[in-house]
Structures are given as structure tokens and as C-alpha cells.
Amino acid sequence: MGTLPGSLAERILTRAGANVKSYDGGQNEIYDDLRIGRSDAVLLDEPIARYYGAIDPALEVLEGSFGEVRYAAAVKLGDVELRHALDRAFDELSKDGTLRGIYERWGLWNAETARLLGDPREHTSAVPEAWEAWRAAVGKQPPFWERVRDRYPSTLGLFARGAALTLLLSLSAMSVAIVLGVAIALGRSYGPRPVRWLALAYVEFFRGTPLLVQLTMVYFGLPELGVTLDPFVAGVIALGLNYAAAEAENYRAGLASVSGGQIDAARVLGLNMLETIRWVVGPQAARVAIPPATNDFIALLKDSSLVSLVTLTELTKTYTNLANSTRDHLGLGVVVAIWYLLIGLPFARLARLAEERLGRHLGRAAT
Secondary structure, three states, rough: EEEEOOOOHHHHHHHHOOOEOOOOOOHHHHHHHOOOOOOOOOOOOOHHHHHHHHOOOOOOOOOOOOOOOOOOOOOOOOOOOHHHHHHHHHHHHOOHHHHHHHHHHOOOOOHHHHHHHHOOOOOOOOHHHHHHHHHHHOOOOOOHHHHHHHHHHHHHHHHHHHHHHHHHHHHHHHHHHHHHHHHHHHHHHHHHHHHHHHHHHHHHHHHHOOHHHHHHHHHHHHHEEEEEOOOOHHHHHHHHHHHHHHHHHHHHHHHEEEEEHHHHHHHHOOHHHHHHOOOOOOHHHHHHHHHHHHHHHHHHHHHHHHHHHOOOHHHHHHHHHHHHHHHHHHHHHHHHHHHHHHHHHHHHHHHHHHHHHHHHHHHHHHH
């Protein structure tokens, strides 16, 4: 039995002894699995069943009641003015028939809701024509090329905004990762023993724990300590801290690739340690570190999709929202894949050019 995690429906199914399969992604996926036979049935609230299940001609919505569920609007504690304003708005919508009209348009008006809203008018079980027309229109997916021609151009603006947020988030997080990664790599390579131990502990912690856990701790955990971060800032910090561990290992490998003889020669020439790193070790280490760092940025670009957990609608979240509302996962999946390629390929090309330039520079120096 498919349902949403943490819902009343899940508790009902668990108490009944059903084999419960819960979905975090969205309601549409639950009915997709039902249609193709991965589950036997779905139990969800009636609005969800009407919107996602009843439109599919291959599925049947069984009429019945498991009790009453009431939805409530939550406001910040102490915000009495907003609470009263919401109460007045719902009361006015109920009295002038607006709420009933909305419920009837989507096939959701029933006797229980009529009693809840105090509507004395007679309840009818007839399905509204508008609801039937909508269900017939969206229940059958248009052919792929028809969607390409008629539907996908209208998603351009949404995908563009999602791509812009993804790119800004990734560049910001990578900047944090590079700065912090360089400091950690230098600390592990040239710092005193306590600094090396701390740098090693950092790398092992952030490489050994899931990014999703780290993001959850930064956004939802830090407020317990009195630190509340904006979703974008939380995403940048979590991604930056995580990828700094990978960057530190890349840069440390680059530093280790430079022979000790060159460092000794720099000291003989009178260069101090900072000058040696700046003019001798750094350029050669960069040549080794750039290719894996480029791969890390492409990976970060894709891992940025996790920030949807903290309410940011980036490229992947835009795709899932559109796919759930249009029931088109395959076609829109191709579209979002193209967007990711368009973002990532220029950076891969830029990295190759930098690598070639550094290679020519080092070749002349060796000669």
C-alpha cells in the first residue's frame, strides 16, 4: 500500500497490518507506481486522490470514508492579528459560497464539509461538469513531439530561474570550498602536528558523513543553538563545507607531487615558505589539482539539488514540480538534463584551457 510518510493514512495502514510503502518525493509518484504494478493500492486524503489518482483512466478511486481530517493554518505564536485576519477571511469565504464553489469545482464537496462550514444547502453527489472536463483533458498525456512544440517552451522561464539559482548557489559554495580547501591542504602539508590532526579530522568527518545530514544539521539543527540561517546561506555553507574536504585532498595531492628538491632549491635562493608556495610549489600543484577540482564542481552542481530540502526551488526542484503537475517525468527529465549540460560544459572547457596553459608554462620553465 502506497502513501505519504508521517500521514494519518500511513498510521491507519500500519494499524491494519498492511505492507506500507511511503514516498517522500511527491503524490504523483505514488500513483505512478500503482499504475505500473509496484504497489497494490494507495490510501491518501481525498483531495490528493482526486487530483493525482482520479484523472488516470487506468486507476479506480474507491468511494468510502476512514474518518474525518481537518486542515489548519498555522501562524507564529503571538501573531494574533494574522490569526484573526485568517479566521475572518475563511468565515467570509464560507458565508458567501466561495469555498463551496472551489470544493465543487474539484469534485470535493460532500455532506461532511457542508456541516463543517455550516452550509444548509442540499448536498448533491453529482460530479461537476467542469471537473469531468478537466480530468479528461489532463488524464491522457499528449504525444512527445506535441509536448515539445506546445508545452515545453512555456517552461523556459521556470527552468531559467531554477538554472540561475543552481549556478549562483554552486559558484558560491565552490568559492567557499576552494578557499577552505586550500587552507586545509596547507595545514595538512606544512602545519604543525596539532594543525595536521585537526585538518585530517575535518576531512574525515565531512567525507565520511552524508551531505544531506550535514545540510539538515546546518538548516534545522543550528536554530536549536540560536543560529538561524537564510535557506540560500545554509545551502552555500553546507555545500561549501562538504566540498572543502574533497578540495583539500585534491590540493594536498598537488602539493605532494612537487619534489622536495625544488623546495630546498627555493630556500637556497632565499625564498621564505610563503614565497616558495606562491612561486614554486603552487603553480605546479595547480596543474595536478585542476582536473579533479573540475570534476568536483560538476558534482557540486548536481548535488545542489539537495537544497530543495530547505525550500529553495533550484533546477531539479523545478523539474520535479513540473513533472508532478503535468505527469511528464520522462520528457521534462530530458529537458532538465540538457539544462545541466549547458551549465556544466562551459566550466569543463574552461578547466581544460587552464590546464593546457599551465602545462605550457611549466614546460617552458623546465626547459
